[in-house]
Amino acid sequence: MEPVTVIGLGLMGKALAEAFREAGHPTTAWNRTAGKAVYQVASVSEAVSASQLVIACLTTYEATMSALAPADLSGRTLITLNTGDPAGQCH
Numbered sequence: 001m002e003p004v005t006v007i008g009l010g011l012m013g014k015a016l017a018e019a020f021r022e023a024g025h026p027t028t029a030w031n032r033t034a035g036k037a038v039y040q041v042a043s044v045s046e047a048v049s050a051s052q053l054v055i056a057c058l059t060t061y062e063a064t065m066s067a068l069a070p071a072d073l074s075g076r077t078l079i080t081l082n083t084g085d086p087a088g089q090c091h
Contacts, residue, residue: 001025003051007044007067009036012081013057026051032067045071055079 006017009031030047048071
């Protein structure tokens with residue numbers, strides 16, 4: 001099974017991370033609040049470097065890009081799951 005990284009362990013991120021783990025994927029996560037999961041690592045850079053697939057579950061695109069700024073995303077697939085706005089603006 002391919003490893004997966006989840007950034008953001010709110011309700012949706014934690015559910016996704018747990019689903020990947022239950023399916024047998026080695027899962028690494030990062031959250032700005034420490035201690036949300038035993039598979040959580042200390043830095044976003046460490047989390048991103050753990051796998052080629054990075055799924056970010058943060059509130060906005062801007063929050064995602066800010067959180068990921070220290071990490072090297074080169075050669076990785078980033079999936080962002082953010083809330084939108086009623087106007088349907090995309091970034």
